[in-house]
Amino acid sequence: MKTYKGATLVGSLIAITIxxxxxxxxxxxxxxxxxxxxxxxYDNTANLLSTEGIEIVRAIAEDDPxxxxxxxYFVDYKTKNIxxxxxxxxxxxxxxxALSATNDIGYVKGDRNDVFYRFVKIEKPSSDRVQVTSTxxxxxxxxxxxxxxxxFTELFKLN
Amino acid sequence: MNKKGFTLIExxxxxxxLSILMLVISQPLVSIIKYQREAQKSDNMRDNLxxxxxxxxxxxxxxxxxxxxxxxxxxxxxLSFKNQFGGNVTYFFDSSKNLITKNDENLTESDxxxxxxxxxxxxxxERGQNKLITVVVKAxxxxxVEDEVKMQISVAPLNK
Numbered sequence: 048m049k050t051y052k053g054a055t056l057v058g059s060l061i062a063i064t065i066x067x068x069x070x071x072x073x074x075x076x077x078x079x080x081x082x083x084x085x086x087x088x089y090d091n092t093a094n095l096l097s098t099e100g101i102e103i104v105r106a107i108a109e110d111d112p113x114x115x116x117x118x119x120y121f122v123d124y125k126t127k128n129i130x131x132x133x134x135x136x137x138x139x140x141x142x143x144x145a146l147s148a149t150n151d152i153g154y155v156k157g158d159r160n161d162v163f164y165r166f167v168k169i170e171k172p173s174s175d176r177v178q179v180t181s182t183x184x185x186x187x188x189x190x191x192x193x194x195x196x197x198x199f200t201e202l203f204k205l206n
Numbered sequence: 207m208n209k210k211g212f213t214l215i216e217x218x219x220x221x222x223x224l225s226i227l228m229l230v231i232s233q234p235l236v237s238i239i240k241y242q243r244e245a246q247k248s249d250n251m252r253d254n255l256x257x258x259x260x261x262x263x264x265x266x267x268x269x270x271x272x273x274x275x276x277x278x279x280x281x282x283x284x285l286s287f288k289n290q291f292g293g294n295v296t297y298f299f300d301s302s303k304n305l306i307t308k309n310d311e312n313l314t315e316s317d318x319x320x321x322x323x324x325x326x327x328x329x330x331x332e333r334g335q336n337k338l339i340t341v342v343v344k345a346x347x348x349x350x351v352e353d354e355v356k357m358q359i360s361v362a363p364l365n366k
Contacts, residue, residue: 076238080245106360
């Protein structure tokens, strides 16, 4: 009688395990790099937009920092007065703080969901100081993970 | 004594399976290397552009706010101002050479990006005084038209 000898169950399991261990991390790494690259392409712009938030507030406030209203606001470079209230924070991104660059005049108020979100928070930590914090968040449309790129804070001394 | 080796068919099957496996494994590796190279180029382009904008930002911040003038028509985009030393400075977007010049000298000289467009804007207050100077630059990586970026700086000059 002819004997047919195939692979054993243990042999097969070991082979499958080795294959899985080899391939799965590679696929994971690919996904991680793709995600990192998505955010990387917005990194520099997010940094510039964050400092711009402070400059816009400074341009409005320099004559009279006392006039700055306390709260969270949307500003873009066309803003003349801080009056556009925003309820954005890093956990609640909505259209009220979206920045759009679909036109040819730079990043201005978005009229739809976009990649960049910016809000400035104006606080009064003490009676003689106003603190302005500009935050830019980059939203990844393909995942729920957003990234807070940069936050700059500037203090205005009140007279 | 029974010495039994592999048959040619068995060897062929094993080699084929190994080849297919190597092919499957190499795909993610090739993608990773490609991603890495593209990301490096793209990052380099963005860093260079940000560096240029930061240079402009520093100069604009210390310049005289009242001296800023934007000249913009169909063929010319210029921003003129007096710097902190009182010297006249003009930024000019040269669309024929895809670069921004500062007093006729190349400001954005780079072998990794070219400037596709640039805009200069002055935001004035109710009294007509210059408050905020904005520069928007649209650039793309040289030899990769798909890698485009738009960056902008806004500056409230410290020197009134």
